[in-house]
Amino acid sequence: MVLKKSILVLLFSVLLFTNYVNGQSNKPNVVVIYLDDLGYGDLSAYGATELNTPNMDVLANKGIKFTNGYATSATCTPSRFGLLTGVYPWRNKKAKILPGSAPLIITTKQETLPKMFKRAGYQTAIVGKWHLGLGAGNVDWNAHITPGPNEVGFDEAYILAATQDRTPTVYIKNGRVDGLDPKDPIFVSYKKNFEGEPTGKDNPELTTMKWHHGHNNSIVNGIPRIGYMKGGEAAKWSDVDMADHFLVKAQEYVKNHKKEPFFLYYALQQPHVPRTPHPRFVGKSGMGPRGDVILEADWVIGQFMKTLKDEGLLENTLIIFSSDNGPVLQDGYYDNAIEKLGKHTPAGKLRGGKYSLFDAGTRVPFMVYWKGTVKPQVSNALVCQIDLLASLASLTGVDADVNDSEDILSTLLGKSKKGRKSLVLEAGSKTSYRTGDWVMIPPYKGIAVSKNTSLETGISQEYQLYNLKKDVSEEHNLAKSNPKMLKKLLAEFEEIRGKDYSNIKKKY
Missing domain, CATH: 3.40.720.10 (Alkaline Phosphatase, subunit A)
Incomplete structure (x- = not known):
């Protein structure tokens, strides 16, 4: 599968670099x-x-x-x-x-x-x-x-x-x-x-x-x-x-x-x-x-x-x-x-906003355009x-x-529907974990709503687990009802964060 994807990207790149004339660079x-x-x-x-x-x-x-x-x-x-x-x-x-x-x-x-x-x-x-x-x-x-x-x-x-x-x-x-x-x-x-x-x-x-x-x-x-x-x-x-x-x-x-x-x-x-x-x-x-x-x-x-x-x-x-x-x-x-x-709803159906661990803090408009x-x-x-x-x-x-x-070039160019598997996101030095349709926010100390911006920070002293496909607004915390998924995401998250997250974890 990896080889097939690599060949596809290679062939596509070769095609791109041979499609331009009229005195312009082929890049x-x-x-x-x-x-x-x-x-x-x-x-x-x-x-x-x-x-x-x-x-x-x-x-x-x-x-x-x-x-x-x-x-x-x-x-x-x-x-x-x-x-x-x-x-x-x-x-x-x-x-x-x-x-x-x-x-x-x-x-x-x-x-x-x-x-x-x-x-x-x-x-x-x-x-x-x-x-x-x-x-x-x-x-x-x-x-x-x-x-x-x-x-x-x-x-x-x-x-x-x-x-x-x-x-x-x-x-x-x-x-x-x-x-x-x-x-x-x-x-x-x-x-x-x-x-x-x-x-x-x-x-x-x-x-x-x-x-x-x-x-x-x-x-x-x-x-x-x-x-x-x-x-x-x-x-x-x-x-x-x-x-x-x-x-x-x-x-x-x-x-x-x-x-x-x-x-x-x-x-x-x-x-x-x-x-x-x-x-x-x-x-x-x-x-x-x-x-x-x-x-x-x-x-x-x-x-x-x-x-x-x-x-x-x-x-x-x-x-x-x-x-x-x-x-x-x-x-x-x-x-x-x-x-x-x-x-008007600046975050759409997403929860939170700037400074927030909730999805609206980091999920943003993202477009790729290349005419022809x-x-x-x-x-x-x-x-x-x-x-x-x-x-x-x-x-x-x-x-x-x-x-x-x-390298998700084939995805950015519309040749593949698969993106990255997982992602560690950050807000105010605190991090969360997104993989598939799931997002996990570890427990942190802090305020739930910013006094200055009136936005939800996403901070809680309890674990938070949401299924974004079914609950895009992150209203239903599934951490207690789905401990198996929470454990899985936490293990993946800790593997990426390593010692950095271990130091945070010891505090709570």
Whole structure:
């Protein structure tokens, strides 16, 4: 069976690499479009009835729509680490939600997606959100910042260092703050404020967006942020123009590199807080800023797809779309995301959301689109972003240090209905186990509902066992009624987690 699958993938790859002419490379371009906090139920292709996302829907309805597609974590930094390295984020103690001043958590010697593509002869780039740390500590933001994306495989990098709600609120181009005036140096701190600088906590009269929790430090464009910052006025971004700004950078990239195979990691900031839609989209959703920025993201993706078409690249480009974790409504600012939600269900029928061990924390929209090559279909196969490294290495025909990544190329291309057998998922350094239709959440100490987000965390001091095929909303805990299955999953889980989980287990 394994041999048959290998031959199938080999023959398919040979076919792909001989199908392209007209002066283009015979190697397909690869684009990963990655959204931030987009939920399983936020797309009309995934069942949303109150939001219409026609451009994202094209990727789902004319490509492969996976119904069991997962990020590795219920938060951003760990998921991005897993996607780029093929390593479970819980294996790296530094893979937590990082401040904007954090050092790089991917080592320069580590295998990454862009490094693999470079060995395959690809040009590589990231446009958008990074949030994996920069430098080696005590970054001088006025000099060349290294190591960063360029040192882990990206030829070109145009990024925001962390998140839109964190300092520094500037773009960084290939290791240097874009547009920085040397006469107005920039300083960043996550420990204390700079003398004379206003904050959201002390100067609410200077803010245009009210903070709910945590976001009460330096004020930029009327928005209080996490972290402190001084200087760099000319380099500060315009929040309402961010989506347009990154779109232009992504469009310029594909135009400049259309004669060679490229890998583009296009990491949009929507719908993460602060939700700052361009005036063109304000009020369009009727759901407040969160709904508006989802519509904005959909438009941006449509414009990017149009660029690929106009440049004659669409039929030679494999596009993978997903989100870094599940949805959250209240995540630091008062923006009416809850009050104006109406009938919309960001997580669909799933339970939980961002930060949660329940399924909505990590099960996300996951689509693969390749015009003329991938046939439209819906797949229930278990797939994960961590598998992109091994799978795309198989596509390009190069060797890679795949670690936890599994080669599911035939599944991603719609030639197989079988995905990975099992998956360890993470939320806040706590892990759960998914295999087949079953999910097991071990006992942990902690709160059941977050006071800040009002979301269920999935934490309980009792074992939890759910059959997702029969109970997608995880309402019926079968741990006590099916001890045999619980024991089986726990043994498999402990074999993967090893000593890491044994240490946790001893506490409870």
